[in-house]
Amino acid sequence: MDMTRRAALLTSAAIAANVLNPMRSFAQATPRKGGVFTVHYGAEQRQLNPSLQASTGVYIIGGKIQEQLVDLDAAGQPVGVLAESWEAAPDGKTITFKLRKGVSWHDGKPFTSADVQFTAMEMWKKILNYGTTLQLFLTAVDTPDPLTAVFRYERPMPLALLLRALPDLGYISPRHLYEGKGDIRQNPVNLAPIGTGPFKFVTYERGQHVIADRNADYWRPNAPYLDRIVWRVVTDRAAAAAQMEAGQIHYSPFSGLTISDSARLAKDPRFIVSTKGNEGNARTNTVEFNFRRKELADIRVRQAIAHALDIPFFIENFLGDFAKRGTGPVPSVSTDFYPADNGPQYPFDKKLAAKLLDEAGFKAGAGGTRFSLRLLPAPWGEDISLFATFIQQSLSEVGIKVEVVRTDGGGFLKQVYDDHAFDLATGWHQYRNDPAVSTTVWYRSGQPKGAPWTNQWDWTDPVIDKIIDDAATEVDVAKRKALYGDFVRRANTEIPIWTPIEQIFLTVINAKARNHSNTPRWGSSSWHDLWLAE
């Protein structure tokens, strides 16, 4: 651990230089056609169809083959892909999409509104994670003509919310390959996807690689530039870094390498290491409290724990420039929803922490210990593991003994969100561009037991419930933003979970790549303009 820390310290300056100087990757030149782009694929998924599974592990491949109605442009604003324009009725219950003309599937069949209807009703509404919640009140998709899809909702659907959510939850699948072909989840097309995107699926060798080739009939003129994309399955992070150095891999997305390897490659002119292009995938590190413990149900104890953590120290020494101090459930990169006032922030103050604990009636007993807690860290990243140790050491200084219980992914979700067998948990909260997509569920009461990343704290707050419900159906953009400001302040006041660190995924990419990292969800996007210099 000491090595990681020292390496991060020594090289943080080098990374800062890259972060501050992203223009290096946009050197002016004429795009070159051809070339094979190789991508590090760290965690294989059970399928590749982004209409059925919303996760970066699917987008990194499926997002090049299939396309969505809407994506985000360089400024982070919705831009049409398979939809050319959209319009909402004043009551917010009808949203009409005009679709792009002359688009065809990789098997030659034309893309029409029937595909949109089928995907929305059978996949987004029934199967897609987060899609099922987003489209809960979708009653029908009408198709008056092949290029018009009319979404009908039972309750008002804010257009802004839908447009923010669709870049991730709006991928379209070919109706003719799914309808009447049995169980959608088991359809072989899920592992050999057919889409409208710039690259055509070629082969998937489990445990080895996925290959997709240039789609010569792509609807965007003169795109794509690359001949082929190869995703190499490399589970060992150190080995992936070695393969990047050996030139076998061009791009490692979503913080796929270790912190120390990323820091090392940042000093190498052959690579670019940056958080740019991942703004749409912001996350915050969490401290989750179980209210079933009487100590943690006391707000003074939660405040004391927040005050006991020296977050700037942790960031500076362990995460370097990869992270910054978090301010609440809505990260600062969310220009549409980040409030001017985030409410209480709990700066590091050990004395105040001790005082609060004393006030709450938990005086230090024999050996200076007030009480003991079990902390479960999620196994997703090395930063979580480091943070767990940091929490353990920080809290021991204010008299709270922490036992860190490490487990794997399935075990973590089961123990925290289903069995509730934890006192503290720490992991990531993934922000998906609009608080209604996957943020408010962390706070809204009435979440079914066992639903991961939701309010399982045994904490009910009618105030926050009302704010969340009002915002979910508020169609006025300014009013929605104001409501989410109230939401953030309430969340930070009650702190059922504390979100002290804000992070953006790190990209490590070969400097030969051009037109990369140019949208907020670039790793997931279609790469139609990506090219490789000689």
Add this chain to the structure above:
Amino acid sequence: MRILVLAGRRLAASIPTLVLILIGVFLLLQFAPGDTVDAMMAQMGGGDAATARELRRFYGLDLSVWAQLGNYLWRLVRFDLGFSAIYGKPVATVIAERLPATILLMTASLSLAFFFGLILGVVAARGVNRWPDTLISTLGLVFYAMPTFWFGLMAIVVFAIYLQWLPAGGFEDITIAHAGLSRILDIAQHLVLPTLTLGLFYMAIYLRIMRGSMLEVLNLDFVRTARAKGMDETRVVVRHVLRNALLPMVTLIGLQAGTMLGGSVVVESVFSLPGLGRLAYESVVQRDLNTLLGIVFVSALLVIAVNFIVDLLYARLDPRITTGA
């Protein structure tokens, strides 16, 4: 003929063991918190409770543990390994896809380890306590003590990054399509480093065993007799000593063929090879019971088969074993 009867009896005796192992693994995995749907949720980054319920029904997890176990054993009786949750394919297919890489890596590194372990062991034994022995024993100790993942990574740094002689990982070149002989050469090139990494560790064990066993046999009466007959030393070593000294080596191979299947997780991960070890690891993390049990089943079969061959080899090396039994 007699040896075949013996082996047949052995095979029959191993069936209850196999069933016990499968039930044991099944129950052990029930103790791990979370099921395959939890693992899938972890991978997807979340989903709602209705989705999870639907998925549990889909994977047959809504049944009781005993019903699941019963179903599994009943399928196994019909030689059906079931359906893999993470791969969406029959388990038999998934394993069949992974077997070639594993068997290739295993046979290559076992042969390397056996061959060089034998030669170096003999050389060390003949020059016992002189410089060849010291050199070989020290080297053996170094290879034995070095963690395989570190050795693998260092080999990549030296041979793939600095010297650029060999590829850094993968099973074959995928940016260019190879066919026929060039494909074989390409795969061989990719297997050089993993074979060395895995093989050198086992070679260290073999050479220690071989050295010890040679020294022991060299002191036996029949060797003195052979020397007294006036045979030259090379003939004594090759004809009389080696054959007897080989027995512990053969035993060890039988034992290690099994561990090598599972023990190569590290090497497979470092070199990004699509082998059974990684598949097993992934099945545990993903709580894919069918795949894991399938791998245990196939590995057990493989171990039984290798031990059968070892039994035959025993008889060939030392005829007393057959007649004495």
